[in-house]
Amino acid sequence: xxxxxxxxxxxxxxxxxxxxxxxxxxxxxxxxxxxxxxIFLPWIAPRFRWKRLWSGFGVLLLVTYFSAQFPLTxxxxxxxxxxFVPPDKGQTADAxxxxxxxxxxxxxxxxxxxxxxxSQRAPVIFAxxxxxxxxxxxxxxxxxxxxxxxxxxxxxRTTKENALFTAxxxxxxxxxxxxxxxxxPHMLRSLLTFRNVGFEVIPHKSPVPHLTQSRxxxxxxxxxxxxxxxxxKGEFIPQNMAQQEQPEFLGQRLEVRG
Numbered sequence: 001x002x003x004x005x006x007x008x009x010x011x012x013x014x015x016x017x018x019x020x021x022x023x024x025x026x027x028x029x030x031x032x033x034x035x036x037x038x039i040f041l042p043w044i045a046p047r048f049r050w051k052r053l054w055s056g057f058g059v060l061l062l063v064t065y066f067s068a069q070f071p072l073t074x075x076x077x078x079x080x081x082x083x084f085v086p087p088d089k090g091q092t093a094d095a096x097x098x099x100x101x102x103x104x105x106x107x108x109x110x111x112x113x114x115x116x117x118x119s120q121r122a123p124v125i126f127a128x129x130x131x132x133x134x135x136x137x138x139x140x141x142x143x144x145x146x147x148x149x150x151x152x153x154x155x156x157r158t159t160k161e162n163a164l165f166t167a168x169x170x171x172x173x174x175x176x177x178x179x180x181x182x183x184x185p186h187m188l189r190s191l192l193t194f195r196n197v198g199f200e201v202i203p204h205k206s207p208v209p210h211l212t213q214s215r216x217x218x219x220x221x222x223x224x225x226x227x228x229x230x231x232x233k234g235e236f237i238p239q240n241m242a243q244q245e246q247p248e249f250l251g252q253r254l255e256v257r258g
Contacts, residue, residue, distance in 0.1 A: 002153055002155055002165055002168060002169065006155045006165070007130070007154065007155040011157070015157060015158075022218055022222065025065075025214070025218055025221075026212075026214040026215060026218050028214065031065055032062070032065075035058050035061050035062045035065070036058075036062075038054060038055075038057070038058035038061075039054075039055045039058035039059055039062070040055070041054075042054045042055055043055070068217045068220075068221065069213050069214055069217045071213065073217070074213070074216045074217050074220055077220040077224070078184060078185055078220060081184065081185050081187070081188050081220070081223055081224075082184045082185075082187065082188070082205075084188060085184075085187050085188055085191060085203050085205070086203065088179070088202055088203060088204045088205075089202075090121075091121075091202055092120070092121055092122060093121060093122045093177045093178050093179045093200075093202055094122060094123075094124070094170075094174070094175040094176060094177045094178060095122050095123075095124040095125070095126050095170060095175045095177075095178050095179070096113050096116050096117060096121065096122045096124065096125045096126065096178070096179045096181060097126050097127075097128060097166055097170075097178045097179070097180050097181065097194070098110075098112075098113045098125065098126070098127045098128070098136055098181045098182075099128055099129055099132075099159070099162050099180070099181065099182040099186070099190060100127065100128065100129020100130070100131065100132020100133060100135075100136065101129070101132070101182065101183060101186065102131070102132070103135075104209045104211070105183060105206070105208075105209060106132065106135060106136060106139065107139070107209075108206050108207050108208075108209060109136065109181055109182075109206045110136055110139040110140055110143060111143075111206075112181050112204065112206040112207075113125050113127075113136075113140060113181055114140060114143045114144075114145060116179060116181070116204065117145055117149065121179055122178075122179055123149060124149055124150075124151065124175070125137075125140060125145065125149060125150050125151075126150075126151045126152060126153075126166060126169070126170060126178075127140075127150075127151075127152040127153075128152065128153055128156055128162045128165060128166050129154065129156055129162060130154055130155060130156055130157045131154065132154070133152035133153050133154035133155075134152055134154045136152065137150045137151075137152045151169070153165045153166065153169060159186070159189055159190055159193050159226070159230075160193055160230070160235060162190070162193070162194075163190075163193045163194045163196065163197045163199075164197060166194070166199075167197040167198060167199065171198065176198065176199060176200055177199070177200040177202070178194070178199050178200070178201055178202070179202045179203075179204050180194055180199075180201050180202065180203050180204065181204050181205075181206050182205070182206060183205065183206055183207070183208045184205045184208065185208070185219050185220060185223045186223060187203050187205055188223075188227065189223060189226050189227055189230060190203075191203050192230070192235075192236040193230065193235060193236070195236075195238065196235055196236055196237065196238055198238075
């Protein structure tokens with residue numbers, strides 16, 4: 001069982017900053033106005049040096065911002081994220097693990113998980129995610145999935161924590177082969193992270209709900225940044241066998257790190 005204190009940790013400054021940046025980027029007027037100011041200010045201020053440099057930089061940022069939101073751009077970016085994810089070939093597993101992604105994604109994931117369970121792909125469904133774990137389980141119960149086939153944790157706030165907390169609860173039960181359910185943009189990072197903590201992973205993508213183009217673009221930017229960050233931190237390199245055989249230690253280690 002996870003330490004209940006893990007659910008009541010203060011939100012890290014990095015997560016707060018990341019959320020604020022995402023909200024800013026998804027509000028075009030808050031991005032466009034400062035960039036227009038950057039473009040035209042050098043020409044308004046008579047003594048401003050390197051006018052062309054500053055204006056050119058502002059134009060480049062403005063073009064990049066709008067280009068990133070084109071449907072074609074997001075489609076190509078999504079292709080890059082799913083190109084290395086292996087297909088689900090229908091194997092059975094020890095458990096179905098459903099990752100939370102907020103309310104907009106919840107219903108599609110519940111439907112996918114319920115269908116997998118009813119197809120006898122795995123005997124257990126485990127939901128993971130702060131604000132999502134309990135809600136997903138409650139929705140699955142309303143779909144007719146029995147309580148004894150359901151479990152969850154609602155403390156994790158990042159993909160890495162999803163993997164660590166899931167491992168600390170499922171691996172002591174002998175659950176090592178899982179069907180991982182999340183959306184296509186999130187799948188590659190999730191697959192690599194769950195493999196890192198010792199799971200054998202079968203990826204099963206759930207559909208992305210209808211989102212604004214700004215939200216889709218932000219998802220792509222976030223995932224590419226996440227892949228770079230996790231890669232640089234070595235989060236995709238398999239841990240040693242001692243850690244894999246004692247997953248409860250993972251949760252303790254994370255608690256110490258904060």
